[in-house]
Amino acid sequence: xxxxxxxxxxxxxxxxxxxxxxxxxxxxxxxxxxxxxxxxxxxxxxxxxxxxxxxxxxxxxxxxxxxxxxxxxxxxxxxxxxxxxxxxxxxxxxxxxxxxxxxxxxxxxxxxxxxxxxxxxxxxxxxxxxxxxxxxxxxxxxxxxxxxxxxxxxxxxxxxxxxxxxxxxxxxxxxxxxxxxxxxxxxxxxxxxxxxxxxxxxxxxxxxxxxxxxxxxxxxxxxxxxxxxxxxxxxxxxxxxxxxxxxxxxxxxxxxxxxxxxxxxxxxxxxxxxxxxxxxxxxxxxxxxxxxxxxxxxxxxxxxxxxxxxxxxxxxxxxxxxxxxxxxxxxxxxxxxxxxxxxxxxxxxxxxxxxxxxxxxx
Numbered sequence: 001x002x003x004x005x006x007x008x009x010x011x012x013x014x015x016x017x018x019x020x021x022x023x024x025x026x027x028x029x030x031x032x033x034x035x036x037x038x039x040x041x042x043x044x045x046x047x048x049x050x051x052x053x054x055x056x057x058x059x060x061x062x063x064x065x066x067x068x069x070x071x072x073x074x075x076x077x078x079x080x081x082x083x084x085x086x087x088x089x090x091x092x093x094x095x096x097x098x099x100x101x102x103x104x105x106x107x108x109x110x111x112x113x114x115x116x117x118x119x120x121x122x123x124x125x126x127x128x129x130x131x132x133x134x135x136x137x138x139x140x141x142x143x144x145x146x147x148x149x150x151x152x153x154x155x156x157x158x159x160x161x162x163x164x165x166x167x168x169x170x171x172x173x174x175x176x177x178x179x180x181x182x183x184x185x186x187x188x189x190x191x192x193x194x195x196x197x198x199x200x201x202x203x204x205x206x207x208x209x210x211x212x213x214x215x216x217x218x219x220x221x222x223x224x225x226x227x228x229x230x231x232x233x234x235x236x237x238x239x240x241x242x243x244x245x246x247x248x249x250x251x252x253x254x255x256x257x258x259x260x261x262x263x264x265x266x267x268x269x270x271x272x273x274x275x276x277x278x279x280x281x282x283x284x285x286x287x288x289x290x291x292x293x294x295x296x297x298x299x300x301x302x303x304x305x306x307x308x309x310x311x312x313x314x315x316x317x318x319x320x321x322x323x324x325x326x327x328x329x330x331x332x333x334x335x336x337x338x339x340x341x342x343x344x345x346x347x348x349x350x351x352x353x354x355x356x357x358x359x360x361x362x
Contacts, residue, residue, distance in 0.1 A: 003189040006182050011157050011174060015127040020193045026071045026080055027120040029194045030056040035160075036190060039171070039179055047160075048168035049117055050108055056116060057087060057104030058097060058214070063198055065090055066260050066283075067211040068355035070201045079116050083107070091358045092282035093260060097214050112167075121162055121169060125149060128158045204351060210263055221253050224270055227316055228253070231301040237272035240293035241286065241362055250274045256294050257345065258283040261352045266323055267316040268341075271297060284361035285352055295341035299334050 005013050020028060034055035038047045063069040064084055072081040087103040088095070104111075111117045119138075122145035129152070133144050150161035153172050160169040179186050191209060199207040228237065236245040254273035255262065260283050262269060271294060273281075286294075302320065305313050321328045324340040331337060353359040 003185055003192055005189055006185060008178050011178055012128065013178075016159070017189075019124065019127055020197065023197065025073050026060065026197070027116060028124050029190075029197060030059050030080075030116070031120045031124055032190060033059045033194065035169075035171075036179065036187060039176060040183070043171065044176065045173075046163060046168055046170050049112055049121075050105060050168075052168070053108055053111055053117060054101035054104045057083070057100055059194075059212075060084060061087065061095070061100045062214055063207075063212050065095075066093065066215070067263075068261070068352070068357050069198055069205065069207060069211060070355075071198060079114075079118075083111060083116050086110075091284060092280070093258075094282075122146065122149075125158055125160075128156050202355075205355065206263075208263060211260075215260075219265065221265060221270075223315070224253055224265065224267055225251075227267060227305075228270075228272055228301065231304040239273055240271055240290060240297055241273070244274075246272055246274050250276070254281060256286060256290075257348055257352060258285070258357060261355070261357060262348070266319045268298060268320050268323055269345075281361060283357055285349055285357050285359040286361055287359075288346060288349055291341055291345050291349075292338060294345065295338040296334075298341075299332075299337050302331050302337070 005017050007013055019032070023029070031052070034052040035047065037055040037058075038051050043051070060071060060080055061084060064071050064080070065087075072078040083104075086107055087100055107115070119142060122142040125145055126141075129145070133141060136144065146162045146166060149158060150164070150170060152158060153161040153170070157174065158172055159175040160171050163170055191212075194212060195207060195209060198212065236247065237251065238245055252273055252275045253270045255265075256269050256271055259265070298320070317328060317331070320326070320331055324337075324344050326336060326340040349359075
């Protein structure tokens with residue numbers, strides 16, 4: 001449900017409520033999220049672009065690079081994608097927030113002059129400045145905002161003005177206090193607008209808030225480990241990628257489809273794997289030929305854990321049947337289970353590859 005922003009005497013909150021209307025690019029979303037983050041961290045007056053740029057990078061990096069969602073404009077002058085390319089790629093999913101922010105900060109001069117900060121500080125203020133300027137082009141509007149936004153900040157109740165040196169923004173105290181007083185509502189509204197925008201750009205993939213920020217603490221996979229151990233308590237599991245047995249001390253569970261793509265730990269997508277190869281796989285996609293091996297592995301587990309006598313079965317049996325869209329009574333039918341895996345995992349591999357996840361591993 002969309003959040004409504006609280007009204008405030010003296011502030012044209014409806015201008016803020018409409019700032020993302022008909023937005024075709026992500027710059028305004030990223031810039032406002034950066035402003036919110038700086039205010040939450042204690043910014044009171046001047047916020048340098050040196051502080052805003054790392055926040056913009058953090059807001060853009062995770063959906064675009066970790067989860068491979070489209071937030072660029074698909075054009076030849078896609079400043080957001082170019083900005084993220086400068087930070088680097090991360091197929092092994094090892095980049096930290098600190099690393100992303102540090103790499104972004106090193107680009108400050110470039111991003112101010114010809115990158116993601118070139119236009120958005122001026123264009124974000126456009127709704128509040130309607131009628132304050134004549135019929136002028138974009139370049140003249142940018143110059144107008146840089147020259148006059150501080151003078152108009154109080155008269156027009158702008159959220160901020162551009163500093164005289166052009167190296168940051170000066171917050172309007174009334175707007176800063178409004179945001180702090182209504183922070184959960186304003187943040188929720190900004191999240192909804194950002195989520196809706198990203199979802200509109202990625203119609204074939206479910207977008208959640210988890211995919212729009214740094215990964216949260218992952219839940220333990222102990223129950224899943226116990227499930228696999230119960231299936232073959234006296235045997236070493238076999239790696240579907242190498243065919244070799246996995247020593248007990250080296251066992252980990254791999255997400256066949258990367259977790260950054262599926263966003264879950266459902267049992268049907270997990271396979272036993274040695275810790276070393278698992279680390280090297282990262283967010284890479286297995287070759288489609290491995291879908292058969294994935295299905296065969298799980299068929300063996302399902303057969304070993306007879307639903308009638310297994311306490312582990314109830315939770316995970318529902319995940320198999322519901323997610324793979326196969327009747328519970330057909331789970332032990334090898335051919336039907338293999339068919340269900342191909343019908344579910346095959347298309348997801350294709351979608352993930354189109355989104356930019358590295359394919360063809362190992």
